[in-house]
Amino acid sequence: MTEPIITLRQVTKRYDSHTILNNINLTLESGKFYTLLGPSGCGKTTILRAIAGFMQVSAGEILFAGQRINDVPANKRNVNTVFQDYALFPHMTVAENVAFGLTLKKLAKSVIAERVAKALKLVQLADYGDRAISELSGGQRQRIAIARAIVMAPKVLLLDEPLSALDAKLRRQMQVELRALQQRLGITFLFVTHDQEEALAMSDEIFVMNQGEILQSGSPVDIYDEPINHFVADFIGESNILPAKMIADFQVAFGGHQFECADAGIPDNEPVEVVIRPEDLTLTTPDRAKLTVTIDNQLFRGDYYEITATDTHDNHWLIHSVNPAEDGTTVGLTFRPQDLHVMRFGEKEAEFDARLETYDDLEDDTVDQT
């Protein structure tokens, strides 16, 4: 495990009686790509501003490489920010913008010119130095904003929804480029977004936030496969979330049936929720099915059909299928035990992780037995 570069300990931010951040703890290691993911107003940008030094937190500590930096002003912190609206100075050229921070450091002109050229080359806009900001397209402004930040050689780069103003195609392209850039520079990126697709695509680790709290952190795969609660499951990807009841370890009941699942460590007969991703559901004939549903509607999405259906207990189902179905017909659904994910009401991340620990071994045993 590498040295943590940024640590937040019990950070809280209040405005009057309004709590923006509630007891945030997080650790960022060197050289990784982190994402703060959550709906607007969840406090993710506030965390970024606290680390950048644009505001003071009400309580808690912010550490940079082990040193407390709560009282260090923004201009003395070795982190740089890529702003949501880029904040490129309109009265300076592209090169002047990129050189701004270096000029303040009173570096030699030749050094500045060299580093600016290098930064511009890195964002593939080597010949744009003399342009005015107003002459740039959105995507180009985005790159200049990145160049202006990385030319300062920060240990941590903070990115505040930098792709939100770009169109879908450019956004995808920039996702690839940002990820490549991060790996090439080997510095820590902390990326803020409300777009779960973006977060899943780029991150080493995601922090899912809502209402000033971090609900869950983990790798994209972990968070997608094992969301901690209804909010996370619903926010990340598309999902079927159904009320259920835990019968015993690895046995859960919903929709009038009992199913084998991959979760344990929950008291018997506890009411829970079950998540099944639409792409994990397979259409089949009713006689082979675990569940039967009636097809309501379907939309062709290009690489799959998005099918909505209703079961006999009036639960609505969302199914992604490569094969079309026919409206009004009754079809069967199957899924594998590991496609079911059980969520307890009100479970915190620490409890969730501890529970996973206890039966991960157990599960491995059962796998071994079969």
Added chain:
Amino acid sequence: MKHRLATGYLILVFILLYAPIIFLMVYAFSQGETMTNFHGFTWRHYQTLFSDTRMLAIVANTLLIALLSALIATLIGTLGALSITRTTRRVTRDSLLTLNNVLMVSPDVIIGASFLIFFTMLKIPLGFGTVLLSHIAFEIPIVVLMVLPRLREMSTSLLDAAQDLGATTRQLLTHVVIPFISPGIFAGFFMALTYSLDDFAVTFFVTGNGFSTLSVEIYSRARQGINLEINALSGVMFLFSLLLVAGYYWIQQAGHKRRRRKREVTS
């Protein structure tokens, strides 16, 4: 520390801004005849002011000119703003706007002198009529400038929607456009009113001998030295200004509220 410095500076500036005004009004209650030492409280100067028939007539003239000119300027200015927005060619629109702003940026003396030449050439006798015409003239551009932004805010789809629902051109104007731009029209009217009340230089040039407004009267009396009746007058005028400002902001707020309520209903 820095904060304290800023606060101290602001306090100084506000003292500078208000000291002369307060000074003026305080001495309206002084028993003396000059603005040097306060000689004890009296209403005497206000009594003199309110029994000064010449002064009262001038106040009436000033208010009449202000209201009348503001009304007419608002009407013409609103029509002007509508016409400017309707021009199709950019060059035409830009030239109209430039011409509109000529009187906004011209020094008062230039406006006054040129109007004097204009009225003299047309052999219009100087007096109430020329003052009224001049006031209307220099109030129109400010009305246009207050109405234009509201017209610009009005979206095309709003008009399209109204037409789609069967509104005729006249109905469009009376039911959609005018109500929508009314805050701008009100603001324009108030600005015109204050421009008129505030003007001295233009009136001074075109007023002739028989007719006077408050500004001109204050000027001629001030040239003769201190007269605490003017202090009393300043107190009255300050109160009047406060009422105007309050009225202006009240109308603006009411406009905001009404619009907000409307939005709540429609959404």
Added chain:
Amino acid sequence: MRVSKPTMTWRTIPLTKHRTWAYFLPYGLWLALFVIAPVALIIYQSFFDLGHQVTLNNYRTYFHSATYLKMTANSAWYAFLITLFTGLISYPTAYFIHQLKHRQFWLLLVILPTWINILLKAYAFIGIFSQAGLANQFLTFIGVGPQQILFTNASFIFVATYIQIPFMILPIYNALDDLNPAFINASRDLGASSWQTFRHVIFPLTLPGIKAGVQAVFIPSLSLFMLTRLIGGNKVITLGTAIEEHFLTTMNWGMGSTIGVVLIVAMIVVMLLTGDQKVKGGTPR
């Protein structure tokens, strides 16, 4: 005065040509009679002498007379000083007000004095600056002793500055308000101190506000004739004073118009100097 371009909205309503003209007629008449005609007339009048003869003598007199040229230079110099002092006082004021919590209220307090008749404000200073007035009482109190304050150049500059301050604060405040706070954060983020941020980012980006303020203060300061009379005691002759005198006292309208044309030219020069220049970048906000 800068006005941004209106979008085409209301113009999309089809009106008959006849009706359009009816709407435009009063405004058009105003443009012709009270904007174009007066400017044309003042230029026309400047080519006439006292005997109503067409002549270039007015201009010849103006450009050959040391008195007129000195008066013009003086007027420009005083207007410059007034603008400078107004700016020096107003920028920090606007800046600090913008940082206040109830800034709208404080801004209103800045605007309020502009609603009070300019002559009343000038009149107040006649009292304050008089022999036994408040200013002299203060000077006596601090041990300097009474001075002749009224009817000096300094008192003229002081009162003119006093009157113009709100007109400078407003555009600067608006420019500060228009400034995207992200620019300031970006500057801090890149290592700039508060002062460096102000010098390299805030000040250059609020320059349009200062220019607008200069326009609003400098041009009127060239023509404040009532102040030169009431406060300056005719020691300072501005272009405005000269015009007033030629029109209303000596009745030499030709010469008055000539000075008027000079004033108009000065105004245009100021407008061009402070007008919209192509800035390097747009405003991505």
